[in-house]
Amino acid sequence: MGHPPALLPTEVRGAEQALAALAVQARAELAALAYPERAWVQPARADGAHVHDVLIVGGGQSGLTACAMLQAQGVANVAVLDRARAGSEGVWESFARMPELRTPKQLNGMELGLPALGVQRWYATRFGAAAWQGMDRIPRTLWMDYLRWYRATLALPVENEVEVLDLRPAPQPGLLAVDTRSHGHTRTRLARLVVLATGSDGAGAWRVPAFIAAPLPAGRCHHSSDAIDFSALRGQRVGVLGHGASAFDNAVAVLEAGAQSVDLCFRRDRLPRINPHRHIETAGLMTHYARLGDATRWQVARHFRDVDQPPPRGSVRRALALPGLRLRAACGWQQVHWSGQDIAIDTPQGELRFDHVICATGQAFDLAARPELQTLAPRVARWHQRYAPPPAQASETLGAHPYLGEHYEFLPQQAADDWVTRVFAFNSASYVSHGPHSTSISGHKHALPRLVRGLTQRLFLDQEGTLLEGLQRYAEVELELPDDFEAAHSAPTEHAAPLRDPA
Ligand SMILES: Cc1cc2nc3c(=O)[nH]c(=O)nc-3n(C[C@H](O)[C@H](O)[C@H](O)COP(=O)(O)OP(=O)(O)OC[C@H]3O[C@@H](n4cnc5c(N)ncnc54)[C@H](O)[C@@H]3O)c2cc1C
Numbered sequence: 001m002g003h004p005p006a007l008l009p010t011e012v013r014g015a016e017q018a019l020a021a022l023a024v025q026a027r028a029e030l031a032a033l034a035y036p037e038r039a040w041v042q043p044a045r046a047d048g049a050h051v052h053d054v055l056i057v058g059g060g061q062s063g064l065t066a067c068a069m070l071q072a073q074g075v076a077n078v079a080v081l082d083r084a085r086a087g088s089e090g091v092w093e094s095f096a097r098m099p100e101l102r103t104p105k106q107l108n109g110m111e112l113g114l115p116a117l118g119v120q121r122w123y124a125t126r127f128g129a130a131a132w133q134g135m136d137r138i139p140r141t142l143w144m145d146y147l148r149w150y151r152a153t154l155a156l157p158v159e160n161e162v163e164v165l166d167l168r169p170a171p172q173p174g175l176l177a178v179d180t181r182s183h184g185h186t187r188t189r190l191a192r193l194v195v196l197a198t199g200s201d202g203a204g205a206w207r208v209p210a211f212i213a214a215p216l217p218a219g220r221c222h223h224s225s226d227a228i229d230f231s232a233l234r235g236q237r238v239g240v241l242g243h244g245a246s247a248f249d250n251a252v253a254v255l256e257a258g259a260q261s262v263d264l265c266f267r268r269d270r271l272p273r274i275n276p277h278r279h280i281e282t283a284g285l286m287t288h289y290a291r292l293g294d295a296t297r298w299q300v301a302r303h304f305r306d307v308d309q310p311p312p313r314g315s316v317r318r319a320l321a322l323p324g325l326r327l328r329a330a331c332g333w334q335q336v337h338w339s340g341q342d343i344a345i346d347t348p349q350g351e352l353r354f355d356h357v358i359c360a361t362g363q364a365f366d367l368a369a370r371p372e373l374q375t376l377a378p379r380v381a382r383w384h385q386r387y388a389p390p391p392a393q394a395s396e397t398l399g400a401h402p403y404l405g406e407h408y409e410f411l412p413q414q415a416a417d418d419w420v421t422r423v424f425a426f427n428s429a430s431y432v433s434h435g436p437h438s439t440s441i442s443g444h445k446h447a448l449p450r451l452v453r454g455l456t457q458r459l460f461l462d463q464e465g466t467l468l469e470g471l472q473r474y475a476e477v478e479l480e481l482p483d484d485f486e487a488a489h490s491a492p493t494e495h496a497a498p499l500r501d502p503a
Pocket of ligand 1: 058090096197372
């Protein structure tokens with residue numbers, strides 16, 4: 001699942017050594033800005049068991065950056081768990097099939113304000129400044145390369161092939177129990193706080209609509225997020241449902257694999273032309289979105305669902321350049337049948353027949369579909385419990401979204417379940433509360449500091465009870481003076497002992 005060779009720039013001579021030197025520089029810059037670097041979170045005790053101050057579920061770009069930001073804030077006792085193999089986290093080298101990121105290359109936020117840690121410097125070091133200038137969007141697999149370099153440069157504590165199975169309150173007050181499985185072994189870890197950086201399907205599942213999946217034999221019906229064997233589609237008639245980026249990227253993959261035809265079908269009369277995401281990418285909005293009133297946030301969420309966003313220019317151009325593509329607007333699928341030989345689909349344009357179908361229908365919002373949320377989901381406040389929209393703006397799906405606090409923390413339905421406020425949803429569960437952009441790459445610069453401030457605030461306030469005692473016990477000598485200093489200086493004398501400068 002590579003991308004066209006023409007897109008890959010050529011490395012400059014000595015790129016590997018130059019990247020190693022860049023990593024050294026990035027670490028030096030980080031160290032130069034580290035003051036006050038002293039760890040400040042008091043270790044929690046739990047009968048000898050280790051307690052993580054923050055456990056991050058998900059080692060994609062969000063989890064990595066959250067971890068780096070916490071460390072920069074003096075919170076070192078953090079671990080990142082990811083069920084994926086090391087270096088293959090997130091969507092980039094699994095089912096994302098586009099050659100380039102959809103985000104403009106000027107994206108930033110992961111680099112903690114240090115250009116040496118940012119993707120621009122990384123790219124220019126590896127491929128030359130001219131390559132960066134000449135490139136429109138960052139090639140997808142190079143973005144993943146950058147994420148691997150970022151993780152290695154900061155030596156982030158990521159544990160791979162560890163799946164989180166459930167989160168619940170631990171017997172010890174103020175702690176969470178996190179059940180995990182790794183290579184068939186289950187164990188329970190303890191943490192004060194948990195961040196769910198579980199991605200764009202973190203609040204649900206990639207799902208083929210039931211009326212399509214039910215009548216079709218396995219192997220004839222795929223979701224665009226499946227690991228599809230495109231070579232098996234050679235010479236076949238393929239129907240793709242959807243008009244988003246993944247619909248076009250999958251259509252390209254199918255046609256490049258030698259399929260006879262692709263009918264790309266969607267319900268709308270025309271493809272969306274305007275991308276509302278670009279309009280909301282302002283520092284003001286992305287920083288302060290969560291402070292907007294409920295009615296405004298609700299209407300923004302509705303607007304994004306109603307107008308949708310256009311597929312990326314590059315994906316559309318690539319698909320249209322291939323023979324065999326038919327675009328079918330106003331062609332929603334109504335009924336699906338299996339003839340025994342092929343697939344028959346009723347549409348407003350009559351019956352269409354395919355050998356295979358691919359549904360690029362995104363993810364279904366469904367907290368219950370996530371095993372790690374089985375205990376938490378029934379206990380968290382939902383939008384429909386906090387806000388009643390005018391009937392014309394009602395939406396069952398948006399209403400089921402969790403009503404999160406200002407720092408992405410879940411809020412409880414019942415006061416007795418206050419433990420849920422120790423879990424932070426930096427994933428698609430934040431769609432209504434924090435805006436449609438907030439966990440995407442372009443939102444990171446503004447959203448992650450809000451998350452991290454919430455985490456450090458909670459850790460800090462948890463230890464309020466010991467603040468005064470610690471201050472009173474504090475006994476580190478800064479000014480060293482002889483024992484008889486006060487006696488010698490209690491009254492002016494002609495020959496006072498000289499003050500010794502400890503520095
Ligand atoms: C095809 C496609 C293209 C996209 N292109 C762009 C783009 O160009 N720009 C953009 O901003 N966004 C894009 N997105 C959205 C994109 O997914 C997010 O921006 C980005 O991946 C978010 O990063 P993340 O770290 O939050 O989540 P992810 O990168 O999805 O990482 C989540 C991680 O959590 C792990 N995980 C999940 N559940 C568990 C569990 N229970 N236990 C342990 N680990 C778990 C997963 O293994 C995964 O590695 C795209 C999405 C898709 C599907």
